[in-house]
Amino acid sequence: MARSLIGSILVRRLPDGELLTGRIVETEAYEAGDPSSHAFRGPTARNRSMFARHLHAYVYFIYGTAFCLNISSEGDGVGAAVLIRALEPLQGLDAMRARRGAAIADRDLARGPGRLCSAFAIDRSLDGSDLETDEELWLAAGESPANIGESVRIGLTKAVERLHRFYVRGSRFVSGPRSLSP
DNA sequence: CAGAGGATCGGCT
DNA sequence: GCCGATCCTCTGG
Numbered sequence: 001m002a003r004s005l006i007g008s009i010l011v012r013r014l015p016d017g018e019l020l021t022g023r024i025v026e027t028e029a030y031e032a033g034d035p036s037s038h039a040f041r042g043p044t045a046r047n048r049s050m051f052a053r054h055l056h057a058y059v060y061f062i063y064g065t066a067f068c069l070n071i072s073s074e075g076d077g078v079g080a081a082v083l084i085r086a087l088e089p090l091q092g093l094d095a096m097r098a099r100r101g102a103a104i105a106d107r108d109l110a111r112g113p114g115r116l117c118s119a120f121a122i123d124r125s126l127d128g129s130d131l132e133t134d135e136e137l138w139l140a141a142g143e144s145p146a147n148i149g150e151s152v153r154i155g156l157t158k159a160v161e162r163l164h165r166f167y168v169r170g171s172r173f174v175s176g177p178r179s180l181s182p
Numbered sequence: 183c184a185g186a187g188g189a190t191c192g193g194c195t
Numbered sequence: 196g197c198c199g200a201t202c203c204t205c206t207g208g
Contacts, residue, residue, distance in 0.1 A: 028189070036189075046204060064201025066190050083189055114190050155189055 001054070001073045002029035002082040003166045006148050009140040010087060012120045018095055020120050022087030022110050023142055025171045028153045029164040030070070032080045036158040039079025049128045050079045057137060059117070059127040066114025067123050071131065071139075085154070085165070087116045088173040096120070112175040145169075151180045 005024050012020040030037040030050075038060065039050040049058035050072055058070040058081050070081035087110035089096055096109045096119035110116035117123070122137070131138045147169040152160060154176050167174045167181050174181045 030189075038189080041205085044205075060189085061203060062188060063190050064188095064203070065192095068189060070189085085189085112190070153189070157188090 001071075002027040002164065003148060003150075004144070005071070005082055005084075005139075006166050006168060007142045007144040009090070009142045010084065010120070011138050011140050012092075012122065013136050014095065014121060018092060020092035020095060021090045021140070022116070022120070023090055023173075024084060024086075025088050026084075026086035026165070026167040026174045026176075028083040028085055028166075029073075030081050030083065031164070032074060032078050034080075034159055034162075036153070036156045036160075037079065037081075039081070043079065047079065050081045051077055052128065052130075055131045055139075057122075057126050057129040057131060057134075059122060059124050061124065062114070067117040068113040069117055069120075069122050069126075083113060084116065085113050086111045086167075086173055086175045087120075088168075088171065089119070107172050111173055149181060154180070 005027050008024050010022050038047045043051050052072045053076045054073050056072040069084045072081045074080040089109045100119050110119045145168045149167050149169040150163045151165045153165045
């Protein structure tokens with residue numbers, strides 16, 4: 001699912017009705033039994049959305065500064081999700097810039113999991129949303145790119161060797177060190 | 183109840 | 196490239 005989400009469109013409807021859209025260009029998989037996954041030790045108040053049926057949002061707060069968006073990926077009761085790590089902004093760039101900063105370049109608006117949540121006004125209030133029925137956050141079909149790269153995941157201390165990060169090869173909207181996204 | 187650590191970011195060198 | 200900010204969550208006693 002982490003691979004197949006590359007190229008899909010994330011859509012956010014703001015409280016004022018404005019639509020923000022972005023193309024998913026980078027994801028990471030956190031599968032069942034993965035020691036680096038928040039779900040590894042079982043369900044808690046924070047991570048329970050990871051155990052929801054597929055296509056539910058799991059949003060968490062990290063380092064006291066940033067939110068991160070995941071999409072649950074398995075059946076009811078199985079803790080697994082895909083972290084959305086970067087978007088190519090398509091629609092609503094001015095509204096994103098209003099949240100991220102007036103001088104932020106297009107490429108930096110949603111490059112990184114915390115930045116994309118800031119740009120798209122995603123926080124814990126959207127945790128648990130069903131993306132198949134929700135009116136504030138959902139997915140739309142997009143073209144799957146021809147060339148999808150894969151690498152180790154970013155920022156982990158456990159299970160660092162797994163090749164569970166996927167990205168659009170050649171896209172300047174992908175986060176992380178260049179050495180990981182050749 | 184205290185303490186440690188984290189799927190990050192931005193600023194500075 | 197390195198470092199600190201900042202606070203929520205989970206763990207262990």
